[in-house]
């Protein structure tokens with residue numbers, strides 16, 4: 001062929017992390033085929049969909065098989081019944097948004113990746129360590145990225161004073177965070193919103209793990225006064241309702257968000273979505289609506305409580321050993337400092353070989369993740385309890 005390509009893709013690092021983990025695990029299990037591995041690296045839910053969601057989806061599928069209730073293409077930005085349920089969900093979290101500001105999608109990852117379509121070549125600020133999609137989607141667009149470091153000193157919560165000079169930027173924040181589990185409190189998030197308002201910056205706020213929040217900290221950035229003038233929020237049913245394989249999420253683009261020349265970001269996102277996206281299937285949106293009903297929230301939270309118990313078992317084990325960690329409380333992730341100053345891949349090997357536990361080396365989430373390690377609460381109670389026992393012996 002004689003076509004050119006988007007050269008920016010050449011700047012993206014290979015996603016070696018999970019393939020490298022798989023290859024080290026394979027090598028070990030070839031040597032020790034009888035080893036009983038416990039996988040604490042998993043970033044995916046393991047409990048099935050709540051019953052109320054399954055029932056709603058079944059009813060919706062039946063409707064699709066009947067002429068009178070069959071539905072064709074859904075509205076690109078989502079059915080009103082689901083958008084209204086999302087608005088009510090925000091009200092419960094003390095945040096006022098309007099139905100026209102909600103855009104239903106097939107998940108947070110797509111929206112995070114696609115938002116670059118409506119933005120120009122701004123300077124991008126991303127905390128490190130980080131969920132890799134923010135960095136890679138901006139590299140694909142040829143944007144200049146400045147990383148700001150999360151570390152033990154700031155509790156893995158990077159703050160605006162780490163940005164060298166004032167100016168309008170696009171800032172990605174993820175709270176509760178993947179991979180560190182750290183979460184901003186109201187004061188910290190207010191500092192970010194004030195910074196964005198005073199510099200004319202845009203915050204892209206990823207609240208995919210908000211359902212895990214237990215402390216009195218924000219579930220949404222719109223709990224902070226002024227956030228509707230500087231922030232887009234992306235959220236997901238994946239971790240809240242177990243939709244990782246079902247696929248549904250939403251993005252809030254407030255009408256008050258205007259670019260430097262006064263263009264409405266809300267209108268641009270609507271234009272972008274109606275051009276390149278054809279909506280989420282009706283049964284999935286009915287399932288998502290059911291997840292946001294009172295009974296749905298009760299059933300979803302029962303699942304989240306199950307994962308929380310795992311997180312607290314793991315946290316107690318690490319505290320008992322005097323090991324520093326963040327997360328675990330408002331998040332399914334626990335981010336621990338590798339003991340004995342080990343680097344994260346050496347610690348990975350030690351856990352694999354000496355305790356048959358598989359986790360995720362922090363270095364895979366960015367340079368600032370070196371020396372740290374992510375374990376997750378998405379296992380069963382039994383496997384997590386057994387992992388805790390093994391960790392107590394090993395560490």
Ligand code: PLP
Nearest residue numbers: 107108109131178208236238249
């Ligand atoms: N945002 C963060 C921080 C995540 O960790 C993930 C998935 O692990 C996503 C977004 C993706 O969510 P979704 O399944 O809705 O695409």
